[in-house]
Amino acid sequence: MIGRLTGKVYEKTPPFFILDVSGIGYLIQSPLSTFKQIKEEEEITLYTKCIFKEDEAFIYGFLTREELKIFEELISVSGVGPKSGLNLLSSFSPEEISEAIENENVELLSSVPKIGKKIASKIILELKGKLKFDETPKLFTQAVNALCSLGISRSEALQRLKGLPQNLTLEELVKQALRK
Structure with a gap:
């Protein structure tokens, strides 16, 4: 299986x-929110889920592990397919x-x-009780959104935040990401 891909966005349709x-x-x-945030020629890393149906393979891509995790949990529910999960x-x-x-x-x-x-x-x-997210990813998401509101692309914001200590406040995360 393909778990992660890093490359350049070649074409969007x-x-x-x-x-x-x-x-x-x-x-x-990918989810529409991801699709709108990425730009052609931009270097991105995606967490992926590969699904095989009859004679076709589909790759679904997500900017965060949390998105991938919840997608996998959603499609595990009978009657919820990949399209519904993406919606x-x-x-x-x-x-x-x-x-x-x-x-x-x-x-x-x-x-x-x-x-x-x-x-x-x-x-x-x-799924009740299965999808607990701790405060760190929530804080991380808030930092990504703050950086995006400053004009930085989502994928660049994710790259800048990667590797920063997890014990920082929202303000410290944003400040350190801006210094990178």
Whole structure:
């Protein structure tokens, strides 16, 4: 399986993009939020999930491990396929999805295309208690969003934050990332 890819975004055609990794172009589908943030010719690292169906292979790419983890958990629920998982991640962050599941918020989950109340209830039933995120990834996400609001691309923000100590406050994370 392919767990991670680093390369240059070669071409974007919704809902797919091609990631050039050492001369090989991988056709990747990602949440709309990721698709909008990446730019052609930009170097990015993606965490990936490869799914084989009959005679085709699909690669789904995510900028964070949290997105990949929640995608894998969502598609483990019977009746939730990769498209529905991507629709949820296109509409909400992993933390928002986890919170909706823990709070049994059927209305929020069913507001997403291809997710009805029955499927939303099933997601809650099967995943409640499984999707705990600690505060570190939440703080990390806030730092990424802060850097993006300063005009830095999401992938560059992720690169700048990579390797920084996890015991820093939000302000310290952003300051150190800006110094890189």
